[in-house]
Amino acid sequence: MRxxxxxxxxxxxxxxxxxxxxxxxADITGAGATFPYPIYSKWAEAYKAVSGTGMNxxxxxxxxxxxxxxxxxxxxGASDMPLKAEDxxxxxxxxxxxxxxxxxxxVNVDGVAPGQLKLTSDVIAGIYLGKIVKWNDAxxxxxxxxxxxxxADITVVHxxxxxxxxxxxxxxxxxxxxxxxxxxxxxxxxxxPAGVGGKGNEGVAANVQRIKGSIGYVEYAYAKKNxxxxxxxxxxxGQFVQPDxxxxxxAAAGANWAKTPGMGVVLTNQVGKxxxxxxxxxxxxxxxxxxxxxxxxxxxxxxxxxxxxGGAMAAELDYVAMPPAVVKQVQESxxxxxxxxxxxxxx
Numbered sequence: 001m002r003x004x005x006x007x008x009x010x011x012x013x014x015x016x017x018x019x020x021x022x023x024x025x026a027d028i029t030g031a032g033a034t035f036p037y038p039i040y041s042k043w044a045e046a047y048k049a050v051s052g053t054g055m056n057x058x059x060x061x062x063x064x065x066x067x068x069x070x071x072x073x074x075x076x077g078a079s080d081m082p083l084k085a086e087d088x089x090x091x092x093x094x095x096x097x098x099x100x101x102x103x104x105x106x107v108n109v110d111g112v113a114p115g116q117l118k119l120t121s122d123v124i125a126g127i128y129l130g131k132i133v134k135w136n137d138a139x140x141x142x143x144x145x146x147x148x149x150x151x152a153d154i155t156v157v158h159x160x161x162x163x164x165x166x167x168x169x170x171x172x173x174x175x176x177x178x179x180x181x182x183x184x185x186x187x188x189x190x191x192x193p194a195g196v197g198g199k200g201n202e203g204v205a206a207n208v209q210r211i212k213g214s215i216g217y218v219e220y221a222y223a224k225k226n227x228x229x230x231x232x233x234x235x236x237x238g239q240f241v242q243p244d245x246x247x248x249x250x251a252a253a254g255a256n257w258a259k260t261p262g263m264g265v266v267l268t269n270q271v272g273k274x275x276x277x278x279x280x281x282x283x284x285x286x287x288x289x290x291x292x293x294x295x296x297x298x299x300x301x302x303x304x305x306x307x308x309x310g311g312a313m314a315a316e317l318d319y320v321a322m323p324p325a326v327v328k329q330v331q332e333s334x335x336x337x338x339x340x341x342x343x344x345x346x347x
């Protein structure tokens with residue numbers, strides 16, 4: 001009797017273990033850009049509630065995400081810097097945009113309210129090159145009459161990890177300031193002449209909150225969430241604009257996704273009076289040839305659901321959902337490119 005009971009218990013335990021391992025196996029994993037982390041987290045929570053499938057995302061920076069997808073240690077990678085067509089081809093990767101948003105300057109200056117301070121690309125470049133070192137520098141006070149700026153040192157905060165947010169920030173500054181382009185240049189990781197590093201958007205936000213007189217750059221959702229003082233920026237049309245989903249949409253309005261290799265559209269310094277000048281898309285990287293068709297399909301199901309149901313959640317965090325025409329193009333690329341080991345389409 002005891003033996004039978006033991007066998008029954010063992011069978012039940014084994015069944016529970018199998019069920020648990022199946023549930024874990026159904027979860028999908030991703031890693032990369034910190035820029036979209038707030039919206040991916042929100043989508044993952046909502047998606048699990050309706051599907052039972054979890055999405056575990058490591059917010060480690062675009063550089064880390066690219067490394068992990070190349071090494072096949074995650075189901076998908078995420079980067080705010082689109083990979084070039086030749087890099088995608090050599091690694092056997094598919095790239096598609098998941099969401100759009102904006103990178104904003106944030107400051108910790110006593111008496112300066114969110115959205116009050118005006119900055120230009122030349123002033124930001126001067127600060128990040130270590131040439132403008134005081135908040136009451138004439139180049140800042142002349143842009144901001146009526147704003148009392150202190151005689152205090154400026155502490156520059158930048159990313160310490162490989163970062164698509166840094167790519168968007170430095171791409172904008174390189175397009176608009178020749179000295180910055182020649183000295184620092186554009187990239188996910190650059191050699192900064194001055195400043196304090198922070199890991200992830202989270203690390204930059206934390207440093208700016210902690211250090212009086214500091215300036216940094218983060219995705220807008222981090223600035224809002226932490227109630228930080230973002231600034232206005234002068235755009236390509238010479239207008240000072242505030243960051244929000246409308247100014248991000250304005251920057252994205254002229255994007256030509258269909259004719260850009262790998263859909264790798266860069267949205268910095270776009271024309272338009274209402275355009276936010278440091279707007280960008282965040283991209284998903286997926287292997288075209290999949291050892292597990294089931295896991296690949298779960299990844300695509302997650303993003304399909306997010307495209308169809310995640311727009312309102314994105315807007316709450318001031319991200320911009322991908323337009324329906326772009327989503328259709330993305331899904332056509334899934335059908336054409338993502339295949340199992342036998343060459344059969346996964347989607």
